[in-house]
Amino acid sequence: MANSQAAQAGTKSTGKHTHKKLTGVFLDAETFSADLLNSDTIDTSLLNNVNIELTCYDNTLPEEVVGRIANADIVLTNKVVLDSEALQHAKALKYVGVMATGTNNVDTHYCQSHNIYVQNVEGYGTDSVAQHTLMLLLNLATAFPQYHNDVEQGKWATSPHFCLTEHPIVELAGKHAVIVGHGELGKRVEALFIAMGMKVSIAARPGGFLTEERIANKRDPRPSLESLLPGADVVSLHCPLTDDNYHLFNEARLSLMKPTSFLINTARGGLVDEDALVAALKRGQIGGAAVDVISQEPPGPNHPLLMGAIPNLIVTPHTAWMANESRQRLFDIAMNHLIDFVETQI
Structure with a gap:
């Protein structure tokens, strides 16, 4: 299942230029919270400060990765693997936000050589x-x-x-x-x-x-x-x-x-x-x-x-990080990182 939210409506103008809204996908949002954009436990209001159109997929199978990231400017992932074989199809990709501390599921060498910024979240849990x-x-x-x-x-x-x-x-x-x-x-x-x-x-x-x-x-x-x-x-x-x-x-x-x-x-x-x-x-x-x-x-x-x-x-099934307070902190830090990056694109 995929849910979409327009973080801000329309385009953003600085007076000199009009900027097209960036597109983003969250590949495994259900690992973070069921129905993230309508979550009862996670406050997602920071998304309103990001000039992106974000589509949240509950989960993404390996064979679905290429199709979902192909036209994205921004990709958020918790554990979905982004290797070079998948990343080479993402011609518009500018930013990978890892919704966790470890970046071992992302080919960071490929990203570095193709000017794709990779940002993880540390200290949240x-x-x-x-x-x-x-x-x-x-x-x-x-x-x-x-x-x-x-x-x-x-x-x-x-x-x-x-x-x-x-x-x-x-x-x-x-x-x-x-x-x-x-x-x-x-x-x-x-x-x-x-x-x-x-x-x-x-x-x-x-x-x-x-x-x-x-x-x-x-x-x-x-x-x-x-x-x-x-x-x-x-x-x-x-x-x-x-x-x-x-x-x-x-x-x-x-x-x-x-x-x-x-x-x-x-x-x-x-x-x-x-x-x-x-x-x-x-x-x-x-x-x-x-x-x-x-x-x-x-x-x-x-x-x-x-x-x-x-x-x-x-x-235990990888639940050490999952306190509500920890997940909220992770989301807030990740969104602030994303806001900072998007502002550099304006």
């Missing part, structure tokens, strides 16, 4: 993702899914004792947490972990080099991930997916972790070798894992993390 991370950790530490299931199955009602004790519970105070990725989100999670009484270490980024804001060409002084893993009780991932860290948690690194340790991934599915993770959980090589992201979204019917009978695994 810090608190939402941080609270989801803490929720996942608390569920692992308290064995909440297992005990909740036991109660639903009547095990408490038939217990000879006042409580159930089958599943171990971990007290997080005093435990050692390792954070991989220390941007805004990593820092927010660090603060929450410290508030829980945990000791926190920040791992050096893969490759060992500092970011631009640090001293150029100096080695990263933070301890390596490999040196931290044997002493880690919790490992939480908050880094982007890059060529350097694809399958960062593979069989070798998982083997360095303690049999009581927890792995949490709210970043990108490709950071974890999922087959290796399943094997580690089944062998009791690590104590548990909780993920909000997987390598294929939506997953296929035989995805290794969804095959059942995997001990102490929690999977």
